Structures are given as structure tokens and as C-alpha cells.
Amino acid sequence: MKILALDSVRKKVFLLDMLVLLAKVDGKIHDREKELISSFSYSIGGKEVSFSENYSLKDVLNMAPLLEKSEKFIIIKKLYELAASDFDISKEEEDFISEICYEFGLSHEDQKIVSKWAEGKMILDKELDDYISMQLVEDL
């Protein structure tokens, strides 16, 4: 049994690069995306995140064969989390994630499971956002 959770810095940097590429895919990087990426960078020593570097998906995908299936799932979920962080997954974001699923050799069914999860996550984030706003109003 291999249950690895991105067990090397190289794999984590790979995910970080994917997150940056996804954030840029629809041409606008919003604050929640920046926050989420910077937060993930903490698990790899707060690595400086550059949104201006120019690299393509092909440049980073050479890491894919080294990943366990469990790690691929974590990566896809993290990508969906980022895509859903503005409460809307754009077509560009969906296509980008589909391409990665294809490159990872994941089935359409696997992707559907994760995208369904992303819908649930958006509902939770919205509920929390509403709760925090209500608290702020009560505190005023």
C-alpha cells in the first residue's frame, strides 16, 4: 500500500506551479486565489510565489509519472478548491483541470467525483462567508 501525500518538496512545488497556472488560466487572479496559493506554499517553506513567471503546463507535467494515484487525487482536489474559491468554476478552469486529469490517466468518473465534491465545498464556503458577515454586523 502506498499512501503518499506529496512526500517530497519537488512534488509540492509541482502542485504549487499547477495552482499558479490555474489561477492565471482565466486571465484574472483574485485575492482568494492568491491567499490560497500563499497558504499552500507554507507547507514547503513559504516558497516565494511568482505569478509573472512564464511556464506552460507541459513544462511542469514531467513530474506526473512519479505521482501515486492518491497524490493525483489530492492535486486535482486542490485545483478544484482553487477554481471554486470565487464561487464559480469557469470553463477555462474546468478545461484546464480536465486536461490534467487526462495527463494523469484519471477516468472521467474520477474527475466527476472530485468536481461534485467541489460543488459541496462551494456551498460550505458560502455558508461560512454568510456566517462571518453576520457576525461582523452583530459586532458593529
Added chain:
Amino acid sequence: MVKKLLSGNKLKKDILVSVNNINPMPEVLIKARQMIFNPSTPLKDITDLIEKDPSITMKTLRLANAAYFRRREPVTSVHEAALVLGTGNLSEVLLMAFAMKPLGEKLKGYEFKTMTLWQHSLAVAFASKYIVERKFPQYKDVAFTAGLIHDIGKIILDKYVYERLDHIKSLMKKDLLSFYDAIKEILGFDHAEIAAEICMRWNFPDIIVDGVRNHHNPSVSKKDTLAFVIHAADQIAIWSCIDSNKEPLYVMDETFKMLGLNMDESQEIMDHILESVTQVTKSIK
């Protein structure tokens, strides 16, 4: 003038004094939990005691009506809640009612937004409960509690982390350490150790104290199943991407083997915690 920051034993002493200043668990809650775990206590005595505290009663009713508990009709009194939920669930609801405020605070040092730690703690509590219900039923009375408070040490450490944030970040960059490891390196101990101190102050049983203390490194105590459960629940919550809590990702082969868990089950747990945390969040609005 640059403020000289404490380090080593002086720092630890100062932090332990802060632990003593943490909000004590309300007397009502301590007594109610003791009575719940004493099967000879009449239910009415427990609910009468809880209803003496209007704030806990109000929060308890809100949480008891969360869809998580799958009630068709809303409950309107603590007594009714105890009858329909059972005393085990009532004890969890009471703890949630108490812990929501401290765990929901914004933490400047850890850079957590309001409710981030609460959300993560809730996810770990639900995941821990899910694991023990299926694998280790003998821990069913303690898993939820241990999961909910496993990171409570961060509330105490936050001030110290904030004062040393620049140093922590430079160390992370220099040695490519995770946030957790850099904090541990600089402070000399981790939030799990402080959480265990808080658990002792709140008179939690040793099994919870030890499980919480070892949750980042359960292998140090091979026999401590609860530490392995919280460790697995913590990681599954992180994999589920429910919150951004900056904890490190661990290789889980040993823990999964020890608990008899597989990836399909961890997927089920991720779905379960997302649904449960959403339902509880809806109920507190």
C-alpha cells in the same frame, strides 16, 4: 528599541502561564459531561443543569437542530434534545457550543481568518468519530472531543508565533521547513504539547490528553490508537481541502496500516466531513 523575545525555558514557562489564563470550561459543562458519562444519573438532572445556563442552552439547541443529526422536527428544549439525540451526541453538542467561540477567533500569528481553525477542528472531530465508529468502537466517547480540541494549543501559541513571524518565515525559507516545523524549531515545542496542557486544565481524561499530545507524531507512542486516529483524521481533513490550515502533509502508510484504513474509506470520510461541517455551519447562522 527592539523588544527582546523570550526563548528556551523562560519562554516555555511564560507559555504555560498563558495556559492557566485560558478560559476555564464553564462549571455547568464540566458537571454535565461528568453526569452524561455516569449511566446512573437521571437524564432530567443533566438537562436541568444545562438549562440553568441560557447561553449554553441557546447554542446547544441551535447545534442540536443541525441537519447533521437528521431530525425531522426541530427540538425546542435541552431535555428533548437529550432524548432524541442521545446523551453521547448531547455531550458533543455541548462541547461544540463551548469551543466554537475560542476556535472561531482570527489568529494573527497563524494567519487564520475567522472560523478557519473552527472549521478544521470540526472536520477532524467528525473524521475521528467516523473512524472509531467503524474500527475502534471502544473510543467512541472520546474521539469527537479529542478531534475537536486537537489544535487548541494554537490559540495560546498564536501570540508567540506572531511576535516571531519574521524569524519563522526566514527559517522556513532557509531550511525549506514547513510552517509547523519552523514554529517547533523556534519555540522548542509544538501546539500539540500545549493542547495537552489545556486538556489537563479542563480535566479531560488521560486518553484524550495523550492522543492530543501525540497527534503529530503518533509513532512515539505505539500503543496510542487515539493519537493515530487523530493523526489520520487531521490529514484526511487536510486532503479534503476543507480549509487552509497550513499544516504539513505526511506520508500516511504506517498510520493507515495501523488503523486498517484504505484510500476508498478516506474518500468516504472526506465526503462525510464536508457534508457534516456544512450542516453544522448552516445551523449556527
